[in-house]
Amino acid sequence: MNELRLFLRRDSLQGGAGCPWVWLDGSGRVQRSGGNLDDLPSIRRCRLVLAADMVLTLPADLPDLPPRKLAALLPAAAEAATLEDAEQLHTVLLGDKPGGASRLAVVKKPWLERLLADLRGRNLHPDQALPEFLLLPWQEGEWSVLVHEDGVVARFGEHDGAALDQGDPPAGLRLALAAAAPPKRIRLYQGTALNRPDAARWSEILNLPVEFAGPWDWREAAWNEAGNLLTASGIVAEKTS
Numbered sequence: 436m437n438e439l440r441l442f443l444r445r446d447s448l449q450g451g452a453g454c455p456w457v458w459l460d461g462s463g464r465v466q467r468s469g470g471n472l473d474d475l476p477s478i479r480r481c482r483l484v485l486a487a488d489m490v491l492t493l494p495a496d497l498p499d500l501p502p503r504k505l506a507a508l509l510p511a512a513a514e515a516a517t518l519e520d521a522e523q524l525h526t527v528l529l530g531d532k533p534g535g536a537s538r539l540a541v542v543k544k545p546w547l548e549r550l551l552a553d554l555r556g557r558n559l560h561p562d563q564a565l566p567e568f569l570l571l572p573w574q575e576g577e578w579s580v581l582v583h584e585d586g587v588v589a590r591f592g593e594h595d596g597a598a599l600d601q602g603d604p605p606a607g608l609r610l611a612l613a614a615a616a617p618p619k620r621i622r623l624y625q626g627t628a629l630n631r632p633d634a635a636r637w638s639e640i641l642n643l644p645v646e647f648a649g650p651w652d653w654r655e656a657a658w659n660e661a662g663n664l665l666t667a668s669g670i671v672a673e674k675t676s
Contacts, residue, residue, distance in 0.1 A: 436461050439481040441472075441554075441561070442653060445489060445546070448472075448553045457654040465654055472557055481554075483564035484653050485664065487588040487598035490566035491517070491541040492529070513541045529569075529594035529662040538594040540566065540664055547664075564664040568596025570656040572648070576619040580608065581651055583626040591615070594662060604637045612641065620644040624651035 442455040458467040458476050467476065495512045497505065509528060510521035517524065525544040528537055554561060571579040571590040580599075581588040587599040589608060599607035623634050623645055631647065638645035 437466075437478070438463075438658075439475070439478050440484055440654065441481055441559075442484045442486070442567075443489070443550055444486040448550060459655070463655060463657070468654060472559075475559075479558055479560050481559055481561050482658065483550075483561045483665075484570065485542070485564055485566045487567045487596065488586070489542060489546065490568075490664070492566075492595050492597065493517075493539045493541060495537050495539050497528070497537045509539060513539055517541065525664070527662070527664050527666055538592075540594075540662065542664060561665060563658075565659055565662060566596060566664070567653055568598075569594070569659050569662060570653055571596070571624065571651065572622070572656075578618045578621045579624065579648075580604075580621055581624045581626045582628040582632045584628050588626070591618075603632070604640055609641070612643075617643055620646060622646055622648040624648050626651060 438459040440457050440459070446452050447454045453470040454472055455470050456468065456472065456475060457465055458478075460466050469475075493513060493516045495509075495516075497508070497512070500508070505528065509526035510524050513519075513524045513526040514521035523544050525542045525547050527540045529540050530538070551561070568581075568588050568590045571581055571588070573579050573590050573593065579590040586601050587605045587608070588596070589599055589611070590596040591611065597607065597611070599605040599611075602608070620643065621637070621641070623632050623637065625631055625647075634645045634647040
């Protein structure tokens, strides 16, 4: 089945700003790509990849409730952790079953609502959305780190990740290592960075194995079905025929 993906940043679709997109065939190979939505193929359904700095993941201890009742509690749980108004937060339970330690994804609701309205105005109807870090390859006991020219993206677990600073290695990565059980190794990917990251240097500074895993691009990454940011708090993918 063919697939259209859009990559959304903080300023996407504002003031004439474009939006990177890719059109994949049924085998996941790139058929077309661009940065202007006026050049899209004739299709209505799409998936959204959200820039890592637009999505915050948080731990939460949730009661075992039916999904509809649980959804009403998620913004309050995020408000307690972020100190922001719950009404301004779009909060989704990622993958984990409620009734204990879970992981939440939090997005600024006005930003997401504006983007969805803009896309509807173009007759584009997304049914799934994920942060970039949850598309990175990941295995138990490993962290995956993606180096862009303007920052670093990390995936720490099945439903956990973050945008980090531009350090070499990032200070945010060192803080994450100090706050959690360290992984057995870090797999280092090259995104938009012009130069290949120095895995040996990272390994020496971080004092754990760091392996260069090659280039990586959201356009051809396998989609992660374990989460969808368009499923709670009043923002649901619009059904179309």
